Amino acid sequence: MKGADEARKIRLRAAEALLPAFAWVLGGQAWRLAVGSLAHATLTPWLVVGVAAVFLPVLAAPSLTRHHTAPRAAAGAALVLGGLRLTAALVGPALAGAYGWLGLAAFALYLALWPAACPSRRQAGHALMLGLSLQLVDRILTATLDLAWRPGWWAMVSALLLTAPALIVARDGLRAEPGEPRRSPLPLAMPLVLLACSVAVSHPTRLSEPLGLSLPTTFWVMALSIVVGMAVAGLTDQFLKSLAARSRTRPARLRAAYQAWRTTLTVIAVVGLLSGAQWALRAAVVVGPTVVAINLAALLRARPIGRDRLIGGVLPLLSWWLTIALAAQSNDHFWPAAVALALLYGYATVSLLNQERVDPTHERVEHWTLLGHALLLVVAAWPALARVAPPAAHVLAGDRLTVAVVDAAGTPRSVARRLAAVSAARPDLVMLLGDRRGSGLRFDDSAWWLSRSLGLTVRLQSRGDLALLARVAPLETSVVGANAMAGLWPLSGDNGLAAAVLDAPERESTTIEQVLPSLAPWPRRLLAGRVADGTPPPPGYDDLLAGEPCELVLWGAGGVAANVVARPELGVVCVEVVVEP
Secondary structure (H helix, E strand, C coil): HHHHHHHHHHHHHHHHHHHHHHHHHHHHHHHHHHHHHHHCCCCCHHHHHHHHHHHHHHHHHHHHHHHHHHHHHHHHHHHHHHHHHHHHHHHHHHHHHHHHHHHHHHHHHHHHHHHHHHCHHHHHHHHHHHHHHHHHHHHHHCCCHHHHHHHHHHHHHHHHHHHHHHHHHHHHHCCCCCCCCCCCCCCHHHHHHHHHHHHCCCCCCHHHHCCCCCCCHHHHHHHHHHHHHHHHHHHCCCCCCCCCCCCCHHHHHHHHHHHHHHHHHHHHHHHHHHHHCCCHHHHHHHHHHHHCCCHHHHHEEEECCCCCHCCHHHHHHHHHHHHHHHHCCCCCHHHHHHHHHHHHHHHHHHHCCCCCCCCCHHHHCCCHHHHHHHHHHHHHHHHHHCCCCCCCHHHHHCEEEEEEEEEECHHHHHHHHHHHHHHHHCEEEEEEECCCCCCCCCCHHHHHHHHHHCCCCCEECCCEEEEEECCCCCCCCEECCCEEEEEEEEEEEEEEEEEEEEEEECCCCCCCHHHHHHHHHCEEEEEHHHEEECCCCCCCCEECCCCCCCCCCEECCCCCCEEEEEEECCCCEEEEEEEEC
């Protein structure tokens, strides 16, 4: 009997330590899906009202806390979140959009209940930082393309394995002992934390280009910043607690030093996100997790701000509404994250005026959860350290190559279907074009996932919407204007293949004329992409698609012909190309 009780206590402590982290990962997925669906939407009054209605469950948090106790109510909300994710995994991409909004509603309710359920303020902060680590692990292992958009059994099984731990710990959390709910302003701040983290702390493809780093290096930088930020925030929290324990001596200088430290880090992060300078943004990314954690620590130990105690979930509801409005404007901008961090700092500053005297003997951290941060470092190091550039002597072997032309612009579901179709074709050369701005699925995510899925070397157009991916690294690449890029690959013998991808959907575009001279010196040439309807091939080029109507074109010259043409999805063309020796 005693052994059973001990095992039950261990399961409950594991649920307390891990449930917030797993819920953060599942909630982060729902957040990305929901915000991505707004990328192409026009913000009409009806849409604004509808988005606000998603967060109405937050208003039920005070009632659920009173009738079911905070720990059990929070575990129930997490169980609903996990159940929604499980259902979406079983059905497939058809439910991805629905999971985004329904899951976000359940996640918002969980974050409204969770602060009142925390048995330990320090454990709560530690669990949140663990959630940031696991979320980045999720992004790296899935090659930044969310599983919810992917068709096929592999994506379903992977999603089930990811959801199972959340369901297990949520079920154990339902058995938690009732306790006195903790009053905290944290429900006001959690939407801001989610926005700041999704934009500036845990979105590698958004950060890679402005940081001037490759995506694997960005993974590593972000992983280090999260782990180091957790450690620094923990030391800072210990310092603050020691001040609270010695409050009778009024150590004004130490308190001023703490406030200066917190303010300096926040200013660095906010200014870095607002500045266009690369070095400033790098500084903001490095200190961002520390800023989030330190300001959350202040909120975790504070009483409710203002009238939050009286009006229940109304202020958290407005906070969610503000956050989703900012997120809809954050497509390629960092200022919404800067606004979120500034508001978070303001909440924390006011909260410190109402600081509770926390007894350090009642604070508990499950140190075994540090394994989650170690996992992040290992996973982030894998793509950063495993990059080996193919030797220049390697060639695109054979006289038959599979070439895929892919339009990666559109709704996330349609783009994910196109990527899956290309992956099934196993092409030797992929000519990718899309839309970095205004798209629910970022162009960088598509390019990175294809390169990892097919083992291709990727060359992205800097600050553009074009990419070339191939089995071997190109001898050289060049950007031709703003709407075209070209690459050169060696073939067997002394042969070589020059290929260019272009985006020229308007008839008055001069892109085709600009790119032709860059391909002219090479005997075998390919030209693909978007062009205006009815545009004929340039002189010397043949239409490899045999003149069939298509939203994409593929032209060849110099002994390049098409053997088999396939269109597995709208926006995808796969062609077996025959190259003369």
